[in-house]
Amino acid sequence: MLFIAMFFLIFALFIMVRVFRGYPAIWLGLILFTFGCCIIGLAGLIPRFGNYDLNGLVALPLDQPSWAWRIVGNLSLYDFMRFRLWSAIGFVTALAGFAYSYSYQNWKVSDLSVIGVILAIDIYLIRSYDPQYLFTLYIKGTTLLGNAAEHGRYEQQLYLKDDIALGLIIIMLFWAVRRIFMVFTNSNILQKRVQALCVGIGSFLLAVFFILLFCIGRSTVLNAYTMATSLLPLGTKYPVFNSFYIVAVPLVTMIAVSMVLLAIFRYGFLGTSRIGTKKLEQQINVANQAVRLALHSFKNRFLAVQMAMNMATFQLEELQGEKVERAMTQIESALDVCGEALASLDKLHAQAKQFNVNPRWINLQELVEEALHNCKLNLDGVIITKRYPNQKILVLGDREHLANVLENLFNNAKDAMVDRRENENPPKLFIVIGLEYEWGYIRIIDNGIGISRENLHKVFRPFFTTKPSKSNWGLGLTYCHRVIKSHRGFINLSSKLGTGTSVEIVLRCRENINVHSLIWNKLEYVIRKSRSVRSYHNLG
Numbered sequence: 112m113l114f115i116a117m118f119f120l121i122f123a124l125f126i127m128v129r130v131f132r133g134y135p136a137i138w139l140g141l142i143l144f145t146f147g148c149c150i151i152g153l154a155g156l157i158p159r160f161g162n163y164d165l166n167g168l169v170a171l172p173l174d175q176p177s178w179a180w181r182i183v184g185n186l187s188l189y190d191f192m193r194f195r196l197w198s199a200i201g202f203v204t205a206l207a208g209f210a211y212s213y214s215y216q217n218w219k220v221s222d223l224s225v226i227g228v229i230l231a232i233d234i235y236l237i238r239s240y241d242p243q244y245l246f247t248l249y250i251k252g253t254t255l256l257g258n259a260a261e262h263g264r265y266e267q268q269l270y271l272k273d274d275i276a277l278g279l280i281i282i283m284l285f286w287a288v289r290r291i292f293m294v295f296t297n298s299n300i301l302q303k304r305v306q307a308l309c310v311g312i313g314s315f316l317l318a319v320f321f322i323l324l325f326c327i328g329r330s331t332v333l334n335a336y337t338m339a340t341s342l343l344p345l346g347t348k349y350p351v352f353n354s355f356y357i358v359a360v361p362l363v364t365m366i367a368v369s370m371v372l373l374a375i376f377r378y379g380f381l382g383t384s385r386i387g388t389k390k391l392e393q394q395i396n397v398a399n400q401a402v403r404l405a406l407h408s409f410k411n412r413f414l415a416v417q418m419a420m421n422m423a424t425f426q427l428e429e430l431q432g433e434k435v436e437r438a439m440t441q442i443e444s445a446l447d448v449c450g451e452a453l454a455s456l457d458k459l460h461a462q463a464k465q466f467n468v469n470p471r472w473i474n475l476q477e478l479v480e481e482a483l484h485n486c487k488l489n490l491d492g493v494i495i496t497k498r499y500p501n502q503k504i505l506v507l508g509d510r511e512h513l514a515n516v517l518e519n520l521f522n523n524a525k526d527a528m529v530d531r532r533e534n535e536n537p538p539k540l541f542i543v544i545g546l547e548y549e550w551g552y553i554r555i556i557d558n559g560i561g562i563s564r565e566n567l568h569k570v571f572r573p574f575f576t577t578k579p580s581k582s583n584w585g586l587g588l589t590y591c592h593r594v595i596k597s598h599r600g601f602i603n604l605s606s607k608l609g610t611g612t613s614v615e616i617v618l619r620c621r622e623n624i625n626v627h628s629l630i631w632n633k634l635e636y637v638i639r640k641s642r643s644v645r646s647y648h649n650l651g
Contacts, residue, residue, distance in 0.1 A: 134208075134212040135209055135212045135213045138205050138206075138208040138209030138212055138213075139209055139371070141201065141205035141208070141209075142202060142205040142206055142209055142314075142317070144201075144205075145198050145199075145201035145202035145205055146202050146317060146321065148194070148198035148201070149195070149198045149199055149202060149321065149324070149325050150324075151198075152191075152194055152195035152198055152325075153195075153324060153325065153330055155186075155191065156191075156195070156330055188242070189242040189243065192242045192338075193241065193242065195325075195332050196236070196237070196240050196241070196332055197237070199280075199321075199325050199326070199332045200233055200236050200237060202321060203233075203280055203283050203284060203321075204229065204233055206283075206284060206287045206288075206314060206317075206318065207229050207283055207286065207287045209287070209291075209314075210286070210287035210288070210290040210291050210314070211225070211226075211287075211290065213290075213291060213294065213307075213310070214290050214291065214293060214294050214548070215548075216547075216548060229283065232279050232283060235279075236276060236279070236280075239272065239276065239335065240276070240332070240333065240334075240335060242338065245334075245335060245338040245339055246338075248269070248335065248338070248339035249338065249339050249340070251265070251339075252265055252266075252339055252340060266336065266340065269335050269336040269339050269340070270336055272335045272336075273331075273333045273334070273335050273336055276333045276335070277326055277327070277333055280322070280326055280333075281322065281326075284318040284321070284322070287314065287318070288311060288314050288315050288318055291307060291310055291311040291314055292307065292308075292311045294307035294311075294548065295307040295308050295311060298547050298548065299547065300547050300550055300552060300601075300603075300615075300617055301601075301603055302550075302601045302603075302617060303547060303548060303550060303617075305374075306374045309370040309371065309373050309374040310370065310371060310374050312366075312367075312370045313366075313367040313368070313370035313371045313374075314367075316363050316366055316367045316370075317363075317367050320363050413449050413452050413453050414453070416445075416449055417446065417449045417450075417453070420442050420445055420446050420449065421446070423442055424439065424442050424443075424446075427439055427442075468508070468509045468512065468597050468598065469509050469511075470507045470508055470509060470598075471507070471508070471509070471510060472505045472506070472507060473505065473506055473507075473508050473510050473513065474503050474504070474505055475504045475505075475506060475544050475551055475553060475618075475620075476499050476503070476504070476544055478510065478513055478514060478517065479497075479517060479542060479544065479553060481510075481514055482514050482517035482518050482521060483495070483521065485514070485518055486518050486521045486522060486525075489521070489522055489525055490521060490525055490540070492537075492538065493525060493528065493538045493539070493540050494537055494538065494539045494540070495539075495540045495542065496539065496540070496541045496542070497542045497543075497544075498541075498542070498543045498544070499544050500544060500545060500546060502546075504544060504545075504546050504551040504620050505551075505620060506551050506598075506618040506619065506620050507598075507618075507619065508598045508618060509594075509598070512594045512597075513594065513598070515590070515594070516590070516591045516594050516595065516616065517553070517555075517616075519587040519588070519590065519591055520555050520591065520614050520616075521540070521555070522587075523587065523588070524540055524555060524557035524559060524612070524614075525538070525540075526559075527557055527559025527560050527561070527611075527612060528540075528557055528558065528559040528560075529559075536558060538557070538558065538559070539557070539558045540555070540556070540557050541554075541555075541556040541557075542554070542555055542556075543556070546620060549619055549620065550617050550618065550619060550620060551617075551618050551619075551620035552615055552616060552617045552618070553615070553616045554613060554614070554615045554616075555613070555614045555615075555616075556611065556612070556613045556614075557611050557612055558610070558611040559611055559612060560608070560609065561606045561607050561608040561609050561610050561611055561612055562604075562606035562608065562612055563608045564608070567604065567606055570588050570604060571588050571589055571591075571592045572589070595616060595618075598618055598619075599619060600616065600617050600618040600619065601615075601616075601617040602614065602615070602616055602617070603615040603617065
């Protein structure tokens with residue numbers, strides 16, 4: 112049990128180090144820290160009032176407390192009770208604060224009333240279960256011992272007091288867990304839904320075991336009746352602790368923490384760099400090495416052809432005649448083709464190498480318009496419908512790489528719409544920009560030929576393409592995947608053969624990130640660009 116408590120405390124510090132990623136990191140760290148303190152309080156309660164060695168996964172015999180338990184054991188009874196009370200109230204408040212900050216989108220007047228209710232409940236619990244106040248209730252109860260009827264009503268009031276406190280805590284925990292799961296039901300972004308599901312499951316498990324371990328039974332923190340009648344937090348008899356829930360704590364801890372870690376490292380929770388599919392990453396790295404070698408060889412050959420063309424042009428300049436002019440025209444056309452080919456090779460080489468992201472705050476609407484302008488000729492004849500929000504949505508990213516990603520997607524959509532059979536609906540492109548919680552997204556929907564189910568999971572693989580291999584290498588979507596992943600974002604693809612394709616780019620946005628997040632992002636960028644102390648002091 113002590114190991115579990117220490118694990119929660121250390122994990123809480125790990126989470127709170129990510130304070131610059133937003134307020135949810137602070138609240139999540141407080142949840143873990145206070146839950147660990149609750150376990151320490153329970154571990155100190157057992158040897159103090161019930162000398163039992165429980166079986167199961169409890170590592171240490173309870174009749175020989177460790178040094179950490181002795182620290183709690185050296186507290187006076189009142190201080191020990193306050194430690195347990197404040198830890199329990201802190202857990203409930205932290206879970207409510209986390210649920211609010213995690214699901215926050217826009218400030219509402221009703222939010223102020225919710226915060227007021229939570230604070231009022233906290234004040235009520237702290238006042239009602241402070242041991243000094245419970246001692247005054249004990250004095251009051253002793254004066255009623257001669258009147259059985261009055262004393263009976265007095266005890267009923269104490270029972271009711273404990274029931275009300277338990278009900279308030281259950282309501283707060285239910286509200287918090289429900290609010291987290293509401294993110295799962297309300298969001299349209301796949302990763303946000305899975306992230307909310309993982310965090311919600313972890314929060315639900317901790318909330319349930321918090322009630323079972325610390326709010327009901329003889330070891331409850333809500334002990335107004337026992338304190339006001341016996342001055343003991345457990346009653347007049349030694350408690351028989353139910354070891355079933357205590358033994359289950361390691362399993363619940365493993366599940367809850369696994370859910371949180373999955374949300375952090377796989378689905379971008381708290382702004383963490385996500386871990387991609389290992390097999391796909393290996394394929395991309397191998398393909399990039401092969402592409403760089405091939406491009407180097409091709410570039411040398413094109414340069415040789417270009418040099419030969421330039422020498423031929425120099426020799427033909429001294430000659431005259433219609434045939435010479437025609438040959439010069441053909442050579443100039445060939446030089447233009449070589450120049451375009453070399454430019455394309457340079458672009459492919461830049462995409463295949465380990466590129467560096469140069470982050471700046473970018474307006475998504477301006478980014479989309481820039482990419483559309485660059486693809487204007489290729490999108491000629493396509494009916495483009497746009498749906499943009501009223502406010503600006505800013506993301507931290509590399510403008511050049513993100514614009515290239517959008518151009519790739521627009522060109523792919525045009526190619527898919529050209530492949531449709533004749534006499535069907537005209538090519539249409541639907542572009543949506545939106546904001547959900549801390550994520551901004553761009554959805555590109557076309558009415559092209561679509562992608563079959565068996566090919567859908569292959570599209571990000573290097574060299575995979577359904578287009579003619581002479582003109583397409585199958586590296587466009589691979590490049591898109593690399594760019595979005597380097598921005599700690601997601602790219603989602605859904606398609607139905609014969610209906611069309613929807614591509615969604617999800618990036619962390621500036622909205623709903625607190626001031627500390629902005630400072631941290633700026634600090635990250637400056638430190639990465641310059642190691643000098645002078646650059647560090649010019650952050651303002």
